[in-house]
Amino acid sequence: xxxxxxxxxYRDPKDEQAKxxxxxxxxxxxxxxxxxxxxxxxxxxxxxxxxxxLDTNKSYCVVATVEDADxxxxxxxxxxxxxxxxxxxxxxxxxxxxxNDASVAPIYKKYFxxxxxxxxxxxxxxSIMSGSCVVKTNITALFDQVDPDAIYVVSxxxxxxxxxxLERQFPRSISNLFKYVFLAKDNKSxxxxxxxxxxxxxxxxxxxxxxxxHKNTIIPRIVRCKMxxxx
Amino acid sequence: xxAAENLSLHxxxxxxxxxxxxxxxxxxxxxxxxxxxxxxYEQFFAVYKLAKYxxxxxxxxxxxxxxxxxxxxxLTVRNKTDSSKKNYQLKDSKSVYWSNRRGIKPxxxxxxxxDLQFYRVDETEMxxxxxxxxxYDRRSKDVPNDISSYTRCMYFPNPDTVNELLLESKEFKExxxxxxxxxDETDKLEVVTQxxxxxxxxxxxxxxxxxxxIERAKAGADPNFFQVPHSTLTLDENVTSTLDEIxxxxxxxxxxxxxxxLGGLSGFVGHKLGTPEFQGICDEIISQKPADAMALIxxxxxxxxxx
Numbered sequence: 435x436x437x438x439x440x441x442x443x444y445r446d447p448k449d450e451q452a453k454x455x456x457x458x459x460x461x462x463x464x465x466x467x468x469x470x471x472x473x474x475x476x477x478x479x480x481x482x483x484x485x486x487x488l489d490t491n492k493s494y495c496v497v498a499t500v501e502d503a504d505x506x507x508x509x510x511x512x513x514x515x516x517x518x519x520x521x522x523x524x525x526x527x528x529x530x531x532x533x534n535d536a537s538v539a540p541i542y543k544k545y546f547x548x549x550x551x552x553x554x555x556x557x558x559x560x561s562i563m564s565g566s567c568v569v570k571t572n573i574t575a576l577f578d579q580v581d582p583d584a585i586y587v588v589s590x591x592x593x594x595x596x597x598x599x600l601e602r603q604f605p606r607s608i609s610n611l612f613k614y615v616f617l618a619k620d621n622k623s624x625x626x627x628x629x630x631x632x633x634x635x636x637x638x639x640x641x642x643x644x645x646x647x648h649k650n651t652i653i654p655r656i657v658r659c660k661m662x663x664x665x
Numbered sequence: 666x667x668a669a670e671n672l673s674l675h676x677x678x679x680x681x682x683x684x685x686x687x688x689x690x691x692x693x694x695x696x697x698x699x700x701x702x703x704x705x706y707e708q709f710f711a712v713y714k715l716a717k718y719x720x721x722x723x724x725x726x727x728x729x730x731x732x733x734x735x736x737x738x739x740l741t742v743r744n745k746t747d748s749s750k751k752n753y754q755l756k757d758s759k760s761v762y763w764s765n766r767r768g769i770k771p772x773x774x775x776x777x778x779x780d781l782q783f784y785r786v787d788e789t790e791m792x793x794x795x796x797x798x799x800x801y802d803r804r805s806k807d808v809p810n811d812i813s814s815y816t817r818c819m820y821f822p823n824p825d826t827v828n829e830l831l832l833e834s835k836e837f838k839e840x841x842x843x844x845x846x847x848x849d850e851t852d853k854l855e856v857v858t859q860x861x862x863x864x865x866x867x868x869x870x871x872x873x874x875x876x877x878x879i880e881r882a883k884a885g886a887d888p889n890f891f892q893v894p895h896s897t898l899t900l901d902e903n904v905t906s907t908l909d910e911i912x913x914x915x916x917x918x919x920x921x922x923x924x925x926x927l928g929g930l931s932g933f934v935g936h937k938l939g940t941p942e943f944q945g946i947c948d949e950i951i952s953q954k955p956a957d958a959m960a961l962i963x964x965x966x967x968x969x970x971x972x
Contacts, residue, residue, distance in 0.1 A: 533856055533860060533863070534863035538855055538856050540852045540855075540890070541850070542933065543966070544931055545930045546931075571828075571851075571852045571855075574852070575851065575852060603825075603829055604829055605824070651966055652966075657930070658959070661929055661930060661958070662928075662959065664929060665912070665928045
C-alpha cells in the first residue's frame with residue numbers, strides 16, 4: 435500500500451519551508467484560525483516563488499475564489515504587490531456541482547477590481563487543484579477581457595493529472611499560456627475526487643466555513659475593503 | 666420510425682432503387698457506427714441544432730432524430746410546418762470524398778430520392794458536417810454538380826469538452842446563448858448545454874419534437890439558467906423604491922432572477938422571482954430599508970444570494 439507521503443512529489447525537494455507549511459495543513463484537528471494562517475503563509479511562499487518568473491514592469495490580475503481570497507490569495511498578493519507594477523484582484527463565487535454527470539462550477543457572484551482588464555498576465559489561485567472545473571470556469575470567464583500573455587496556475591498542491599484535465603478544456607491557443615506553480619503534486623485521490631493527502635480534506639470546512647453554500651454567502655474582507663474604497 | 670414504416674421504406678427502396686441498394690441501407694442501419702450513435706460529436710451537434718431550431722422557429726412543428734433509417738442519417742430534421750427535411754452526415758476524418766470507391770455522393774443522391782418520393786417533402790437538403798477545417802475548405806469547393814442543388818458543407822468542430830466547444834465555435838455559443846438570459850457567460854451556457862445533452866441522451870429515442878425535448882431539458886434543470894420567455898414577474902414597488910435610492914447600484918430582472926452590480930461586485934440572487942425564498946429577501950429589504958450599498962449586499966448575499 436502506498437502511504438500518503440509516498441504518493442507526493444515535491445516540486446523542490448530541498449524546499450524545507452514548503453514541506454513544513456504543507457505539513458501544517460495536515461495536522462489532525464487543526465483549528466480554522468491556524469489553517470487560515472497556514473494558507474496565508476503558503477500564499478506568501480508561493481508569491482516569493484513566483485517572483486523568480488514575474489516581470490516587475492508588468493501588471494497582474496489575481497483570480498481567486500471566495501474561500502481563498504482572504505488567505506491563500508491575500509498571501510500571494512501581499513508578496514507581490516510592491517514587487518510588480520500593479521496587482522488587481524478578481525474574486526469568484528462558484529457553485530461546484532454535477533450536471534449530466536459533468537463537473538460544472540457556475541458563477542453566482544464575481545468581483546472585478548477596477549482596471550483589471552489592463553493586466554498583462556493572470557495569476558489564478560486555488561487552494562487545491564483536483565478536477566480543475568473551478569479554475570477552468572474562472573479562466574474562461576476572464577480570458578477575453580484580460581487577453582493575457584501568460585496564465586499562472588498557482589496552487590499549494592496539485593493532483594498529478596489536474597494539469598491535463600485543465601488543458602482539455604481549452605483550445606491550444608489558450609492552454610499554451612498556462613504555467614504551473616505549485617509546492618507539491620499528489621497522485622492519489624478518493625472515489626469522490628478528494629486529493630490525498632492534498633490539503634488535509636475539504637478546504638471549506640478546514641477554513642471554518644460551513645460547507646459550499648455558506649462560503650457563497652460571505653464577502654471576503656479583502657473584497658469588502660476594495661469595494662468600500664470605490665463606493 | 667416504426668417497424669411498419671421501416672418496412673414500407675424498405676419496400677420503397679427495393680422497388681425504386683433496387684435490391685442491392687436495399688442491402689446497403691440495411692447494412693448501414695445495423696453497422697457499428699449506427700450502434701454507437703450516441704458518440705460525443707453527434708451529441709454536441711444534435712443539441713446545437715436543437716437550440717437553433719427552438720430559437721429560430723419556435724412556432725414550427727419540427728422533429729429531430731438520430732435514429733432514422735436512411736443513407737444520410739446521423740441527424741435528420743423534419744419540419745412538418747414547411748414540409749422540409751434536412752439530413753446531416755457528420756465526419757471527423759481527413760478521408761472524406763464525394764466520388765471515389767468510398768465516396769458519399771451516391772448516399773446523398775439516394776437520400777434525396779427517398780425524401781422526395783417516399784417522405785414526399787417539398788424541400789430536402791443534405792448537409793455534410795465536417796470537423797476538420799482543411800477538409801471542409803476542400804469539400805465545400807468541389808461539391809459535384811449533380812448534387813449541388815441540394816447539398817452543402819458545414820464546419821462544426823469536435824473538441825474534447827463543452828467548454829472548449831463554447832470557446833472555439835462562435836455559432837455554438839450563439840445558439841446556446843439564445844436559450845439563456847446570460848448569452849455571454851460561458852459558465853451558464855455550459856450548464857445549459859449539459860442539460861440539453863442530458864435530455865437528448867435520456868429522451869431522443871422516444872421524443873422527436875424539438876419543442877418537447879427542450880421543455881424536458883428545462884423541466885429537469887437544476888440550476889435553471891434557461892431563458893424565461895414573456896415573464897410577467899416584476900419587482901414589488903416597495904422593493905424598487907428602496908433599490909433606487911442606493912447610490913451606484915444597477916439592477917435588472919433577467920431570466921426570472923434579480924441581477925445586480927455595484928462597487929465592482931456583480932451577481933444575481935439565487936432564487937427566482939415568485940419563489941417563497943425570494944419573497945423572504947424582498948420582505949427583508951422592505952422592513953430594513955437598507956440605505957447604502959453594503960447594507961443591501963448583506964441582505965442579498967447573506968439571506969438568499971447563495972448557491
